[in-house]
Amino acid sequence: MPSRLSDAFRGQPIHPQQLKHPDFTSLQELPDSYAWNQRDDDYPSGDAFATDQSVPIIDLNDPNALQGIGHACKTWGVFQVTNHGIPTSLLDMVECTSRTLFSLPVHQKLKAARSPDGVSGYGFARISSFFSKLMWSEGFTIVGSPDEHFRLIWPQDYRNYCDVIKEYKEEMKKLAGRLMWLMLGSLGIIAKQDIKWAGPKGDFKEASAVLQLNYYPACPDPDRAMGLAAHTDSTLLTILYQNSTSGLQVLKEGAGWVTVPPLPGGLVINLGDLMHILSNGSYPSILHRARVNRTHHRFSVAYLYGPPSSVKISPHPKLLGPAQPPLYRPVTWNEYLDTKAKHFNKALSSVRVCVPLNGLVDVNEHNNSVTVG
Ligand SMILES: O=C(O)CCC(=O)C(=O)O
DSSP states (O other), X not given: OOXXXXXXXTTSOOOHHHHSOOXXXXXXXOOGGGOOOGGGSSSOOXXXXXXXXXXXXXXXXXXXXXXXXXXXXHHTXXXXXXXXXXXXXXXXXXXXXHHHHHTSOHHHHGGGBOOTTOOSEEESOGGGGGXXXXXXXXXXXXXXXXXXXXXXXXXTTHHHHHHHHHHHHHHHHHHHHXXXXXXXXXXXXXXXXXXXXXXXXXXXXXXXXXEEEEEEOOOSSTTTOOSEEEEOOSSSEEEEEEOSSOOEEEEETTTEEEEOOOOTTOEEEEEOHHXXXXXXXXXXXXXXXXXXXXXXXXXXXXXEEEOOTTOOBOOOGGGOBTTBOOOXXXXXHHHHHHHHHHHGGGHHHHTBOOOOSTTOOOTTGGGTTOOXX
């Protein structure tokens, strides 16, 4: 994990109002501070309009998975995977850990509260500081080991919960490395030496990651509430587990907000801003948000994956040529997080060095007002 990740957020401390976490279960009506209007974010609001488009599903055992992933990355920037090798029992255990954590009384969870300028721990969505309205969700961010924070919450039996998280992170790391090669392969980058930071074995051993547990309590007025506002992730890629309650939506150009339905045993893979940079703008970093449900609680677990802290991500040389100049300057994950924390809705354009030539379109151009993830 980038060691300076917390520094990247210091410019945007959480507003004190956002530190007073409510007990959602006690709220029978949606407080005004949680009621979102169209003007509270810059994107189409309300329900996704009818579309026959759906996020691609890729079976990782399919011999044509690479082609399927290439197509999904280019046209959507998000897809779901099956046969990914993560045991269902582990997904169940991580959901159970998350459910147990979030169902604790607020005062107990606040023992592990994220500090105003920190990253790890319990609290509101980090992106809350960029919006005037509050989000109907709770989060728990795990950077490195969960031991320190879990010990505060469960002094007696934190070890079991820590073991689940550690195992989950290890398995996710392997899957993320596999997905990286599939995505790179689909861009025509296939040799291990083409990505030096993948390491001698090509297993991306030094990669960084953050685990984000999200909880969206049942909400008395879901149409006016927002679980997590529209944002793109700063990552190379994100692996999202969602429980059986739907809520994740992605913004598909020409179709509006498309719901990504929970797929039993499946995982959602979305591309982040760093992959958009690496692909020189050809793979979109997908704008997404989470809605809430009137009767069902929703849980999701996001594995946010990026390069080692010293590595600069830049448009890959194999994708460049006289008619394809690099669109972005090289950035480390830390530098990009710094940029995103300051200019969240202009982060990609602020690291951009040139406009595409020959009528080529930067696929994230329409996302000019993306927010930090
Ligand atoms: O809960 C979800 O479906 C989305 C979560 C997400 O976007 C995030 O944690 O950054």
